[in-house]
Amino acid sequence: MAETRWLDEREQRAWRGLLAMHTQLTARMHRDLQADSGLSLADFDVLVQLTDQAEPSLRFGDLAEALQWEKSRLSHHLARMEKRGLVSRKPSKDDARGNIVSLTRLGRTAIEQAAPAHVEKVRHLVFDQLDENQVDTLAAITEAVLARLNAPRAASAERAGHDGTAA
Template sequence: MTDPAELSERERRAWHGFLTMQEDLRRHLNRQLLQDSGLSLPDYAVLSTLAMQPDESLRVFELRERLRWEKSRLTHQISRMISRGLLERRTCAEDTRGSHVALTPQGRESISKATPLYLGDVRRTFLDAVSPRQLDALAALSEAVLENIRERESAGD
């Protein structure tokens, strides 16, 4: 039996392969997106999340929850994007202590131009490299791990 503090060769190969693929894929997509559109992956994540909203805005805490980011990371990202004219802050009518973050016309134009370029690169780099069976397995794997995390967190682990 394998020591729980050690990984078998199979487990090590899968785990390290997953981590390496994730980092290399993120780095490649970020580099290509910057080259194609001038947006970073974090820029794209914020802009695309806001663009999917009916009024192209969210309260900061809602955006943080959707992106699954730490508060300080999102705060810094929003500040950088505001200074570049991609986002604006709006006061929150429901809660004067809170604020909304919204796309500016420049932010809307940037995400509109970047999306087909980004999705094309995702297709060429990731989706075209795997079979439909592998894609289904990845979806099932992701869902199983996310469910395990939710269960562990709700149990207080």
């Protein structure tokens, strides 16, 4: 096994920066959102998905898929949101296993009231600090990394120490 290739100076700068930025950015947005509207970032994401639909109700599974959340996570989270009256769940008629998740009036009010300030915050904190080239480069970076994360055979390629193209 070859020696570890550590990160050089520039890579460390980018890596540490990325971690610090994400931590501080989400912490800040979470605190502000919570203070403004009583919603968490997770609540916000759920409510956005329900609002984006033509119908403000979705199959549980479709919602999980749209959010890219595990079902277990969504189940726990909806239980908390339901207790607070933001969403409601009722059994589906088509499939007695299925649940339909709907936005309540309270949930709709909450998201409509919270969204503008939240978007403005993203703009102020992030995009107002970047030029066009940086925005596009950021998008390209994320897409490259996501492509690698979702690449097939990634695990064995990592162990073998070369890229995924088979011999």
